Amino acid sequence: DQQVKQNSPSLSVQEGRISILNCDYTNSMFDYFLWYKKYPAEGPTFLISISSIKDKNEDGRFTVFLNKSAKHLSLHIVPSQPGDSAVYFCAAIRNYGGSQGNLIFGKGTKLSVKP
Amino acid sequence: EAGVVQSPRYKIIEKKQPVAFWCNPISGHNTLYWYLQNLGQGPELLIRYENEEAVDDSQLPKDRFSAERLKGVDSTLKIQPAELGDSAVYLCASSSGAPYSNEQFFGPGTRLTVL
Numbered sequence: 001d002q003q004v005k006q007n008s009p010s011l012s013v014q015e016g017r018i019s020i021l022n023c024d025y026t027n028s029m030f031d032y033f034l035w036y037k038k039y040p041a042e043g044p045t046f047l048i049s050i051s052s053i054k055d056k057n058e059d060g061r062f063t064v065f066l067n068k069s070a071k072h073l074s075l076h077i078v079p080s081q082p083g084d085s086a087v088y089f090c091a092a093i094r095n096y097g098g099s100q101g102n103l104i105f106g107k108g109t110k111l112s113v114k115p
Numbered sequence: 116e117a118g119v120v121q122s123p124r125y126k127i128i129e130k131k132q133p134v135a136f137w138c139n140p141i142s143g144h145n146t147l148y149w150y151l152q153n154l155g156q157g158p159e160l161l162i163r164y165e166n167e168e169a170v171d172d173s174q175l176p177k178d179r180f181s182a183e184r185l186k187g188v189d190s191t192l193k194i195q196p197a198e199l200g201d202s203a204v205y206l207c208a209s210s211s212g213a214p215y216s217n218e219q220f221f222g223p224g225t226r227l228t229v230l
Contacts, residue, residue, distance in 0.1 A: 004157075032217045043119070043206055043221030044158065089157050093217050100146070100212070102171060103219060105157030 003027045004092050006106035013113050019077040021109050023090030026071065030092040034103070035064060035075050038087045047088075048075070080113045087111070117141070119222035121207050127228045133195035136225045139188070140209030147184060148219060149192050150206040158206055158221075164190065165212060194227075202229045 005024045013019045023033075031052040036044035050057040050064045050073065057064050063076045077084055087108045094101040120139040128134050140147050145166050150158035161180065163171040166187035175182065179198070184190040194201055204226050208219040 009155075034217065036221075041223070041226075043121075043208075043223045046218045046220065049217065091157070095217070100210070100217060102160050102163060103158075103217075105159070107155065107157050 001026070002106075003030075004090055004104050004106040006088075006090055006109050008109050009107070010110040010112070013080045013111065015082055015113055015115050016079045019075075019080045019084065019111055019113065021075040021077075021088050021090075021111065023073045023075075023106055024071055025073075025092050027092070027094065027104075028068075028071065029094045030104075031095055032093045033064070033066060033073050034091045034093070035062075036089040036091060036105075037084075038089060038108070044089055077111075080111075082113050082115050085111055085113045119207055119209055119220055121205075121222035121225055123225055124223060125226050125228075127230065128197055129230050130199055131196040133193065134197050134227060135191055135193045136205050136207075136227075138190045138192070138207030138222060140190075140207070141220055144209035144211055144220075145187070146210045146212040147190050148208040148210075149182060149190070150208065150221075152204040152206055152224070154203075161192070161205075197227075197229045199229050202227055 034049040035047045038044045066073045089108045090106040091103045147164040149161040152158045162175045164184045182192045204224040206224045208221045210219045
């Protein structure tokens with residue numbers, strides 16, 4: 001049973017517009033969420049994260065929103081740039097009293113930003 | 116600061132042959148992970164080390180996979196014998212292991228092709 005779901009395998013956006021990538025999870029015990037970006041032939045690169053005690057975290061053009069009641073998070077990229085074209089993975093983790101749990105990844109969404 | 120180093124980057128072998136992957140984590144990172152990534156999927160944890168101790172190897176197919184992290188620094192993942200279904204990207208990641216430090220840093224991965 002998949003605990004972290006990214007239901008859109010791909011997304012195409014025009015340069016300058018907003019990209020919204022979505023992620024749903026089933027385990028209410030997850031307390032930290034991360035987004036990773038992956039280019040072909042490279043490993044995933046950490047992008048942005050959010051703790052379950054917050055509903056928003058912003059870093060430059062990237063903002064992550066968390067809706068705990070809906071078990072849903074989204075990554076907003078504004079404005080989108082061609083260099084943002086990559087596969088984006090949503091990941092969740094459950095910590096145990098300060099001891100780190102294991103990352104659970106979604107299947108990823110391939111973002112294409114067209115000039 | 117150097118990132119996570121993995122070698123080789125690519126490996127092609129015939130089925131039933133052995134293969135080994137090497138990983139050197141970020142300096143000072145006590146926690147090391149090996150992940151398996153199949154095409155179109157997110158990374159899935161194989162084994163996690165805290166220093167030289169394997170603290171979670173529940174997803175490691177122990178009949179053919181083995182791993183070691185002698186001296187708590189670099190690590191080797193081995194498959195013997197390899198099967199066609201083992202073709203995938205093998206990712207190594209590391210983290211500081213500090214409480215509530217959830218970010219993991221990934222290497223570029225080793226792409227294994229089993230013929």
